[in-house]
Amino acid sequence: ENFPLIFERSKPGRKAYSLPVLDVPDVELSTVVPDGYQRKEMAALPEISEVDLVRHYTGLSTRNHGVDSGFYPLGSCTMKYNPKRNELAARLTGFSQIHPLQPTETVQGALTLLYRLQNHLSEITGMDAVSLQPAAGAAGEWTGLMMIRAYHEARGEKRTRVIVPDSAHGTNPASAAVAGFTTITIPSNERGGVDLEALRDALGNDTAALMLTNPSTLGLFEEDIVEIADLVHRAGGLLYYDGANANAILGQTRPGDMGFDVVHLNLHKTFTTPHGGGGPGAGPVGVKRDLIPYLPVPRIVLREDNLYDLSFDAKASIGKVKGFYGNFGILVRAYAYILTMGPVGLKRVSEDAVLNANYLMKRLSEAYDVAFERICKHEFVLSGRTLKKNGVKTLDVAKRILDFGYHPPTIYFPLNVEEAMMIEPTETESKETLDAFVEVMLQIAKEAEETPEIVKNAPHQTVINRLDETQAARAPVLRYRKPTVL
Amino acid sequence: ENFPLIFERSKPGRKAYSLPVLDVPDVELSTVVPDGYQRKEMAALPEISEVDLVRHYTGLSTRNHGVDSGFYPLGSCTMKYNPKRNELAARLTGFSQIHPLQPTETVQGALTLLYRLQNHLSEITGMDAVSLQPAAGAAGEWTGLMMIRAYHEARGEKRTRVIVPDSAHGTNPASAAVAGFTTITIPSNERGGVDLEALRDALGNDTAALMLTNPSTLGLFEEDIVEIADLVHRAGGLLYYDGANANAILGQTRPGDMGFDVVHLNLHKTFTTPHGGGGPGAGPVGVKRDLIPYLPVPRIVLREDNLYDLSFDAKASIGKVKGFYGNFGILVRAYAYILTMGPVGLKRVSEDAVLNANYLMKRLSEAYDVAFERICKHEFVLSGRTLKKNGVKTLDVAKRILDFGYHPPTIYFPLNVEEAMMIEPTETESKETLDAFVEVMLQIAKEAEETPEIVKNAPHQTVINRLDETQAARAPVLRYRKPTVL
Amino acid sequence: MQSFSYIPNTEQDRREMLATIGVDSLDALFSDIPDAVRFKGLLNLPDAMSEYEMMNELKRLARQNVSLEDAISFLGAGAYQHVIPSVVDAMISRSEFYTAYTPYQPEISQGILQAIFEYQTLMAELTGLDVSNASLYDGATAIGEAAMMACSHTRRNRVLVSAAVNPDYRAVLDTYARGQHVETDTIAEIDGATDHTELVAKLQDDVAAVVLQYPNFFGTIEDVRAVCELAHEKKVLVIVSTNPIALGLLESPGALGADIVVAEGQPLGNSLSFGGPYLGIITVKEALLRKLPGRIAGQTVDREGRRGFVLTLQAREQHIRREKASSNICSNQALNALAASVYLSYMGPDGLYNVAKQCLAKAHYARDCFIKAGAKAVHQAAFFHEFVLDLGPRSEQILDTLKKDNIFFGVPLRSLGSRYENAVLLAVTEVHAKSAIDEVANRLEGLL
Amino acid sequence: MQSFSYIPNTEQDRREMLATIGVDSLDALFSDIPDAVRFKGLLNLPDAMSEYEMMNELKRLARQNVSLEDAISFLGAGAYQHVIPSVVDAMISRSEFYTAYTPYQPEISQGILQAIFEYQTLMAELTGLDVSNASLYDGATAIGEAAMMACSHTRRNRVLVSAAVNPDYRAVLDTYARGQHVETDTIAEIDGATDHTELVAKLQDDVAAVVLQYPNFFGTIEDVRAVCELAHEKKVLVIVSTNPIALGLLESPGALGADIVVAEGQPLGNSLSFGGPYLGIITVKEALLRKLPGRIAGQTVDREGRRGFVLTLQAREQHIRREKASSNICSNQALNALAASVYLSYMGPDGLYNVAKQCLAKAHYARDCFIKAGAKAVHQAAFFHEFVLDLGPRSEQILDTLKKDNIFFGVPLRSLGSRYENAVLLAVTEVHAKSAIDEVANRLEGLL
Structure with missing residues (x-):
């Protein structure tokens, strides 16, 4: 079932808004707005009650993955924890x-x-x-x-x-x-x-x-x-x-x-x-x-x-x-x-960002090609080229990662590495989180070998599966229009 | 996979807390605390980083249904919208x-x-x-x-x-x-x-x-x-x-x-x-x-x-x-x-609470026994006795409702109605929400007739299915204890 | 028609719904109310305010209070200013938590149920006892519930209460006791601690429980172990009301022998909020489990063997026992309990120890400073983070003068009798910077 | 070792991880940095503060500002005080939204993608044009992006800008133009509106676009329709910078003929926040879609035919076009756009009209009051919710006197030249109670 658009929840005459009563003399619009400059057709904004609005956006939020939802090793984006304070x-x-x-x-x-x-x-x-x-x-x-x-x-x-x-x-x-x-x-x-x-x-x-x-x-x-x-x-x-x-x-x-x-x-x-x-x-x-x-x-x-x-x-x-x-x-x-961090904390940030990245790179090198065999800094690039023999692309690996509650790495960037996966763990992740991610990545590598269809058809656990991006670009639908009632 | 307990995420030595540095002379505990009154064994509180704590409770929250998640017609509890203001x-x-x-x-x-x-x-x-x-x-x-x-x-x-x-x-x-x-x-x-x-x-x-x-x-x-x-x-x-x-x-x-x-x-x-x-x-x-x-x-x-x-x-x-x-x-x-409501708004509250309840009662009477055939106020009681012929109990209906993203009504109360279901929509719900709920209830009544196993084995869409309440009461496990490592 | 943010039905909706119901007016839906008692007209209340106006009105009222952000306060006596980590409010503000009801449907309530289970574990750990419930209303009512439970368990109906227990708690306990025909008797205090001689004298066969506080109302670290030994000899239960922060450093009441531990949980990440909502903590020995009031979450499995949590042992509760119930508690302070869990998980053992240590050190530093400034110590007993000072005959004026500069020096104790005529109770915690303590000491010196 | 809330690894973790990596120290992981450029020692920054201390420090700084809660302010000029419904912050505070990145993985980003799609719809509806992007930085940079886009589309490199456009916007546009070797030329204003005669004179073949504001910087409701007719005759695009609140009541720029509409979206539920983060709105006619900078979300289906949303038409963007790009925008103001969507969905058509109407009515009321109090009108043109008053030679002292009572009467316009030497620009919105306007009028009368 489609998650409704806010416009599809709209009902004429319903109101959530709450404004003070106008306490100055009202103005007759025609006396202050030049001819032809009063809006003829109101913008088709939704008409919705407060609880329906709250449920709409709360519902949308649960269809989204943030750093607070789980590990987010999106290379080059430094998806750290965002402090509540x-x-x-x-x-x-x-x-x-x-x-x-x-x-x-x-x-x-x-x-x-x-x-x-x-x-x-x-x-x-x-x-x-x-x-x-x-x-x-x-x-x-x-x-x-x-x-x-x-x-x-x-x-x-x-x-x-x-x-x-x-x-x-x-x-x-x-x-x-x-x-x-x-x-x-x-x-x-x-x-x-x-x-x-x-x-x-x-x-x-x-x-x-x-x-x-x-x-x-x-x-x-x-x-x-x-x-x-x-x-x-x-x-x-x-x-x-x-x-x-x-x-x-x-x-x-x-x-x-x-x-x-x-x-x-x-x-x-x-x-x-x-x-x-x-x-x-x-x-x-x-x-x-x-x-x-x-x-x-x-x-x-x-x-x-x-x-x-x-x-x-x-x-x-x-x-x-x-x-x-x-x-x-x-x-x-x-x-x-x-x-909050001070000079000691900021130095510790780079230390642990680099430590986490090198640790992850080392552990993942067991099953994936490391693009450059040297100490990395806060992130590193793997190549998925070795998985290609069974037709598994980096895109497929990324989609399969979704099934485990993680955000995948950045893929196909940088451009100078074939089937690139760019992984940046950041210092705000614990060793346990990295270890759990490694287990998933090793499992996926194994699947790519043994049951490649599972990977190629991923994701399986998300609210929606792979979307037709070609259609999206070929016949762009970039806004909602109210269906015409015949 | 079990959602981990906060204690299972703990790691010795990990710290999230942040306190000012003590700026007065430290005290020697033995000089101010009577003998035998210093704590010998620290309470086994979790040791966890801030992001892991946030992910834990955020994750728990997504395993919970609130009014903001959807309709909550829990009779006698008046599960209204809780205003953000x-x-x-x-x-x-x-x-x-x-x-x-x-x-x-x-x-x-x-x-x-x-x-x-x-x-x-x-x-x-x-x-x-x-x-x-x-x-x-x-x-x-x-x-x-x-x-x-x-x-x-x-x-x-x-x-x-x-x-x-x-x-x-x-x-x-x-x-x-x-x-x-x-x-x-x-x-x-x-x-x-x-x-x-x-x-x-x-x-x-x-x-x-x-x-x-x-x-x-x-x-x-x-x-x-x-x-x-x-x-x-x-x-x-x-x-x-x-x-x-x-x-x-x-x-x-x-x-x-x-x-x-x-x-x-x-x-x-x-x-x-x-x-x-x-x-x-x-x-x-x-x-x-x-x-x-x-x-x-x-x-x-x-x-x-x-x-x-x-x-x-x-x-x-x-x-x-x-x-x-x-x-x-x-x-x-x-x-x-x-x-916010004033005298006009509060009166409107009771009007729409009663209107919503009567509307819902009327529509549900198509498939369920209404306990008392008269105008109701803000809530009403249905009896699930008619579904019993196929072995479907009110409990089953409640569990099946979960599959549709609603909280079920109060069940088996009041005590003087057989297989009671007590439904209170409240005035903060829209007619569309009531209508959608009616569709689900009618479908479940139909299922109870035609495919009762679907109802009896519900829920099917939740993070967990029916829990063994007898075991819970017979051999109560009321707290976590760290597993003993052998 | 005036519209309201929280009422979705439009005029057309109402018409359609009335038609479906088969009545021709809203009024018809209220025809079952006898006309004699129908309320005609409108309630005499202020007209509806828009969100902006309402918030402005409440901001205006809020500004008429001196918030502790703008004051130096040593007020305690059952409500304590502590550092509250920002994560606490961020987590309890997740709407799936705060807009939910009691978790009657476990399949869609695993979040709260697991949180309660974790809370129960934390409370058991902290207090050194076996079992916790999901919470009671506050520290005061928790003593009432605990005492009634002790009477029910022992089938005795007399409770001894130390005079060094918070007088508010004693007052609430008295109300509970009157309700259930239980007698309470006070044990005097000497130098701010329970008088063991009087206790021994009063430990008769009809006594169900002794209630004491640790640290007690005056801040004194009571000799709980000794009391437990005395009481247990007479098969009398010991109820200890404690401060959960102190347990980061002080031996747990459970380890000292207490049978029931209660506490005001406010210091665990709950804001002062002019006295509530707070958190009533109660934990008991296993043997008392079936008498424990309130909700309890338990672990079990689903049909596929997955771990899950449910409300359990409901046979204890009012909705099952009805007129045979020994407690009527139904809703509790679940969200405050959640705040306490987030707080304790955030602090960890090291953090809680650190908070307790800072309270202790700063309280001792402050007491020394204020005594140097001319205040007189009232008690000599060992204390945690509260203590009593005598400001002499001009006590009232001094407090008043300080108040004018938004210094809330302490809680006057004159209601406790002549000995405390000029005495004030002070609480010092990790929020008090040395500079603030020194500043107040200086001011005090000038006034004494 | 000092611990940090945001860094989980323990000392033991670090040792184990180093061992796995196969190096013996953290230092070894930085051995690729040439020693000559290694930073030795510690950065010269304040020592780490605990959460409590940090918050106290920031509260101290915040209190050094006069917040508009404690002031009466008629400041506008591109940033407007409006009622912000509480639902806005409640919704954008859902951490799944604000802790997420740009939705590169649609399967786990449907929440934000659908929200963007809805935002695009709302912006198209409001402005009366076909297509919106997912947002730009703010109203000022949106004009820059729009002008560059127009140049790229028309392959012309001259942009005419009305002198009645916000001078800050014009300054930012100038910087953009210099970057891309585009020339800008100003069209004078008469009585607070764009001079059409001068416009006609300057509408040469090399002109890519005319930029005007509606309502303009002085509040005047410009004759957009006439400008569009003049410009389109010369195949010159018209870029209209608008105020989205005004569009609850004024005809949409799209309906008036604009090719590109930009706006500062701050008034739509975004707090003033000392100037940012705000929201750059841009919508265009279909024909310009492929030149539209920034992210765009589009609707599509998944393999099972379920509706879903993706970022689309990425061939326009910098990460594909690289050195051929005509805009470098990458991250934008997604969360502010979400706030705008929540705001507009909450207000609905009736609410937005009501806000606009109140702004209009109160601005006209206030202008009359202040003129009665002795201020002089500077322009006679029709205006929306901003207007210019002349306070005479003592203007500066008057503003200063009012300021001391936390009345921010308006934005001085002296930088606009001698005509505006003593002029101030005022904005009035639904937040201004009649009583506040009357009070200021009274004060003003005493000063003039």
């Missing part, structure tokens, strides 16, 4: 019910928090200044690249190319494009790192930047990072650090110390803010001293009278990149997390 | 973080609320004064009966018997017993009401009170209530109103007007406070003027200086019936509900 913190009335345009004297607490968070993120990344504005990782990339562009332009240099490794997230080249750059993709070497020869070839006086995720999406630390930084800088380019994988390096090394000039962090990955089913996130961006003039406005500053303020005074700034000051509610959560 | 109200810091022994000047808001709630409940029940202290309906019954005892004793009368109809909740006779009375049970007449002859026979100069639920647990209004009240009063007894079914009469009639002397309400039924999986509830008790002196202490009073206060000054009071002043958090929710 941070949810409370963000909902404090003094944070949730303040208007962004209140006089700054009346929001000193909020500005203090933002100022301190900027400083903490600077310290964590080894950068000189941070802007908290970008709403997501991709927005951070774009902001960073716009600053790199401004930097080169200010120096009178015409640098139009951004270099990215083939293992990069799609957002890297896309962000380069929307920041007005063209992209050069360079291959990885046999150890999964940047191919230095290819890099040297790609570098030139049109090089604006190299974008690097380190550790990479293969979960591998770029061992040649010092040399790479040197090469890029000598070519006149800048280094951009994609912080998607920063969970692996907290307190172990810092992008700033590695030679990066610009960095973004995904607070919804490394700093435990919830993913929200696809957002909101936050992608603060940090820069070295030379790039400070280009940071977006407004900046959060401490005035000489010890009050915090918003500063719009930055002639070289790339301007505004988002409404107001960033996803404040997310920033509160990240600040709460940093206060 | 009331949850917020009770959690306001100014309510949730106040100590009961704070100086009364610092809790005037709380006392105001309690005072007004007392008055509102007096108005709703038609009584002269209300105490909010009892923690539950049964506690309210006991409190009321203790007052009745005190009343008779104060008048020098020795009245030891309480009369209850055979359809009464078990708490009625039990409360009478723990208040020191003996009980006389009288049968119902053929219309489901009090048998007046039997009542006359039972009444005497030892009659302390008649306890009546009106409408009764059969969902029937006691049509002879005026005469009954007269009979009891003339015999020198008092009338006790069990408010379990007050949802049917809000704004339609009042216990006080019917002649009742003492009444309790179940705020967790009629006033939408959540049942919490079995509690906490609240069972305020209202009395007529003559019984005011016996109300429990403290009472909430308005002083002449317009400040609210707690008064312990009541020589004839039955004393204290609970710690502090009642289940305050529950009282806040009920107050929020009354403000």
